[in-house]
Amino acid sequence: MxxxxxxxxxxxxxxxxxxxxxxxxxxxxxxxxxxxxxxxxxxxxxxxxxxxxxxxxxxxxxxxxxxxxxxxxxxxxxxxxxxxxxxxxxxxxxxxxxxxxxxxxxxxxxxxxxxxxxxxxxxxxxxxxxxxxxxxxxxxxxxxxxxxxxxxxxxxxxxxxxxxxxxxxxxxxxxxxxxxxxxMLTVPKHLTAYQGFDALFHSTEGYLNTTSYVMSDLYALQAIVLIGKSLATAVQNGSNLDARENVALANTLAGMVESTSGCTSEHSIAHAISAYHPNFEHGAALISISIAYYTHFAQSGKCDDRMIQMAKALGKKDATCPMDFVEALRDLQVACDVADIKMSDYGVTREELPALVTNARETMGGLFEVDPTPLSDEDVLAILQASYK
Missing domain, CATH: 3.40.50.1970 (Rossmann fold)
Known part of the structure; x- marks a missing residue:
């Protein structure tokens, strides 16, 4: 304390x-x-x-x-x-x-x-x-x-x-x-989704981060609750001001998570993708790797309790295992019409995935140091390969 x-x-x-x-x-x-x-x-x-x-x-x-x-x-x-x-x-x-x-x-x-x-x-x-x-x-x-x-x-x-x-x-x-x-009422549907998931991942990464503590946890879990409650509505009905307000608050709370805890390697990987492909929106890049990324940690056995708490915050109240968060994350992506983002649509090729691994480590390697369990270059490549469409 x-x-x-x-x-x-x-x-x-x-x-x-x-x-x-x-x-x-x-x-x-x-x-x-x-x-x-x-x-x-x-x-x-x-x-x-x-x-x-x-x-x-x-x-x-x-x-x-x-x-x-x-x-x-x-x-x-x-x-x-x-x-x-x-x-x-x-x-x-x-x-x-x-x-x-x-x-x-x-x-x-x-x-x-x-x-x-x-x-x-x-x-x-x-x-x-x-x-x-x-x-x-x-x-x-x-x-x-x-x-x-x-x-x-x-x-x-x-x-x-x-x-x-x-x-x-x-x-x-x-x-x-x-x-x-x-x-924010004028933000297009797809960008509302991309931005909302960026805020979500600031919160989930901050919650899993080894630097997390009581204050960052408060902000992170409340941000996840608000996004689970309102993001799909804001995406599908952009004029719903109540939903916009909830997502805006989640975003600001997620910024406070960034001020108290911080991102993990998910952001390093996504930054590498958009460094080579600037047309690949940051939130979309995060979404494209997120299922494989969180599946890796769900299967690691190193952050089970936190994955379960995130699943409950995202709306899966009966969550009992880490993969419940991955399921809740997938459900939210489907609800927001962003579950099928293809790296290939942005010009990313399978052949360049190893270069993205290297770039992620060399430019923002510090974020790998706060992952809940070490992520090797082989792990990162496997996540990218599993995510590639």
Missing amino acids: NFNYYIPTKILFGRGKLNELGDQILPGKKALIVTSNGTSVKKYGYLDRVKGQLEKYGATYILFDKILPNPIKEHVMEGAALAKENGIDFIVGLGGGSSIDAAKAIAVMATNEGDYWDYISGGTGKGLPVPNDPLPIVAITTTAGTGTEADPWTVTTKSETNEKIGFGYDKTFPVLSVVDPEL
């Missing part, structure tokens, strides 16, 4: 909460709004609403709207240069996990010299300490998937080396986050 706990983010959660942004004490008067290269935040008026709230507060802003679904280092450096040139006080990440992740990385490089990869651990990163504090970050999420509004983590790809690596520390927590489920 000895632990340290630190989640310093102020969170505005609930319907209509974006309307309160301009009433908060913001960390400056000049913002860089970081958002994706897509159209949704503009099409549905979310960007204009954020601009209006900043104006209400008396802040000016500059827009940087180039972020890809898998953020790349080049855009981090470009956004940071823009922030430096214009004397930006704080960064606003508006959109899904990619936009908020990129906002965090840009905030780091806006106050520091060199290359972003100088501060990355793993792969070709130099793992140097960050000399100067990042700019403050305000996160406004329009999706329910990564939980990045409640954790310090950011994931960026170095394109030339196919390295997709996470980074973060105490200073990259957002100072303020807005989680307004009304902004």
